Amino acid sequence: QKEVEQNSGPLSVPEGAIASLNCTYSDRGSQSFFWYRQYSGKSPELIMSIYSNGDKEDGRFTAQLNKASQYVSLLIRDSQPSDSATYLCAVKEWDFGNEKLTFGTGTRLTIIP
Amino acid sequence: KAGVTQTPRYLIKTRGQQVTLSCSPISGHRSVSWYQQTPGQGLQFLFEYFSETQRNKGNFPGRFSGRQFSNSRSEMNVSTLELGDSALYLCASRPGTVEGYTFGSGTRLTVV
Numbered sequence: 001q002k003e004v005e006q007n008s009g010p011l012s013v014p015e016g017a018i019a020s021l022n023c024t025y026s027d028r029g030s031q032s033f034f035w036y037r038q039y040s041g042k043s044p045e046l047i048m049s050i051y052s053n054g055d056k057e058d059g060r061f062t063a064q065l066n067k068a069s070q071y072v073s074l075l076i077r078d079s080q081p082s083d084s085a086t087y088l089c090a091v092k093e094w095d096f097g098n099e100k101l102t103f104g105t106g107t108r109l110t111i112i113p
Numbered sequence: 114k115a116g117v118t119q120t121p122r123y124l125i126k127t128r129g130q131q132v133t134l135s136c137s138p139i140s141g142h143r144s145v146s147w148y149q150q151t152p153g154q155g156l157q158f159l160f161e162y163f164s165e166t167q168r169n170k171g172n173f174p175g176r177f178s179g180r181q182f183s184n185s186r187s188e189m190n191v192s193t194l195e196l197g198d199s200a201l202y203l204c205a206s207r208p209g210t211v212e213g214y215t216f217g218s219g220t221r222l223t224v225v
Binding site: 034036043045046049095098099100101102103104105106 | 213
């Protein structure tokens, strides 16, 4: 069973600090990785995608990918209370010749004012 | 640009009944996927359709089925409902098969 694992949290970070969210995956053949944010009672919203090893920055968000170690992380700089949400890691995996997007169970992040 | 539209937003059904959920993807998106979200299991993949063809299917019983129409709209059907089918059902679309998904607001199904 291919898996995507995240620390469920909750992760509490002071306002203005850096929040670090981690995700590991089991399928070595995975090539596409995504981070989604889900506010309570809402549907997931795509915030970052990354396909190559290294860092990808978008505003206050940085996604980091290390395929050799099979982990992907999300850094949120200058954390704001509005960043409080559950963050879902998603990995495109191959399953018997077909690809599907597998989600981790999410990390609940709380930004403390 | 309209987002992914799911109807209805809420449903209450009785055990043994069947239900059909509808999803209209973003205009131009040809890929539609369905996910079940529950507090205990998180987001579980149901199936994906692309150009009216099912590309992949998750590990759900045959009571769960879907289809996609020529205009990319999709429906999901669950027959012989069980209490454990109570969940948020999310539809997601993307232009092709490479990009990330955009999710709809979901249909919350309660089986009593």
